[in-house]
Amino acid sequence: MKIVLFGGAFDPPHLGHQHITQILLNQQIADEVWYVPTKEHPFSKSMSPVVHRLAMLKLIINNPRIKIEKYELEKGGISYSRDTLDYLSNKYPQHSFAWIIGSDNLPDFHKWGDSQGRDYQDLLDHYRFYVYPRKNFALKPLYKNMIPLEQMKEIEVSSTVVRQNVKQSQPITKLVDPLVKEYIHTHHLYVE
Template sequence: MRTLPPAKTTQRIGLFGGSFDPPHSGHLHVAKTAMKRLGLDWIYWLPASGNPLKSKPADFYDRLHAVRELAGGHPKMFVSDFEHWAGLRYTADVVRAFTAHSRNARFVWLMGADSLRNFHDWKNWESVAATLPLCIVSRPDAGPRALSSPFARRFAKFRLAERDAASLAFTAPPAWVYLKAPFDATSSTQLRAHAQKG
């Protein structure tokens, strides 16, 4: 199975990692917003094998198939099992593998603003920010805390204006942009809680 982009591609590719436990319309909203505003050619969804900052997620392949159902109708979105297949656990290692394999691709890491709040807790988070640009898409109730997070303060001078989002993939890291967009209030935490009650 093709889990990585073509080695010689020069396309603009968003890497969208997460537990996706479960995947939902809010995730798709982040992906579609980033694709449109950044002019991305592809988005690679990267379900995580596990998340060191969270309790053990649902079975990897159950989540993988659920993400494929969610994003599968979009012709420019690809759901990769690379992290699981390669036995990697941390985003920094995944990013390093993608950039080493496709050296001429214009990669951007995608995340919702709720993830930015604790980005500084990720292993080697500064390495991630130094390896590829970041695109953060607004999420309900996450904006103020996200924009005052250790990452946002540490890299404040590298933030692009929202009007310049289309140039992010061509901007040398560290670089990031915060995109405001209509909210989709769906959350994995709420969906898991609802499933447990049911």
Template structure:
């Protein structure tokens, strides 16, 4: 079985995340993609605006009804800082029959050499790097050890981020069509990210 891991703060989850997951699913012929909200991301400067429960609720709403997508709360349950190496080690122990692929944006591919215990991590998991606007994937710049572990997939170029969505909400602008419908209803119904 082949499973893609779509990790992120998901504050909020948006259509860019969904498109990336679908492109990785099709490109690699994955059986499923698990959406795993991080608890405390090591590379972010600020804490998420939404609580862990609210981010989890949004992920569940986003993937509902999608046969090959599912929410996965391992990092939220584990607590603390979410290092990919620790999470993947745990995944491999709990699901020994699954080959995991970590789905990341092109910008993160360039940072892989700086990831915690990356030399060990590449022995445990493969990476699917997806093109993003403004980033050029340069595989030659990666250390030779990492290149075989990274596959590059294309996705429609969409300039969208959770930060931009929160900013739009704070300015009183609509975020309809930028997030899945059920996520939109949840955000509007609860007054998240508003002015």
């Protein structure tokens, strides 16, 4: 089975995340998509508590081919894509794994490594990466084993915009699933 891992903070998950997932499934790029929420970001990005991010992710899953992989949450500490890919490949040798990233990751992709000191080139020697277009970030330059999803419309929404809108009492109706919107308001997330 072809599994595409979709890593991120998901703080909060937005309609762009859902759109990307549906494209991967509908175009048969993936048999399943597994969201991989990170516990600690390798580039020290501050995040909401895991309990809220995980609860919101669960709210947007309405397809048995979409799952949440909790390895990075349970492992603790900083997680690297390579470590996660290696772990899952060893745990599920019957599946092939790939990762999806936004084109906003391309400028700093050369900084990607892992806990063993292996660099981004070693990562790409072993795993395929799909790249979706993000606003203001070109789908180039691509490294080997990167496949651009050029047919996909540019993803303009971001979790940062959602958080800013909530903080400034601006609407988020067109940015997140209604269940996520309700969760954000019920739990008073992103107001400070």
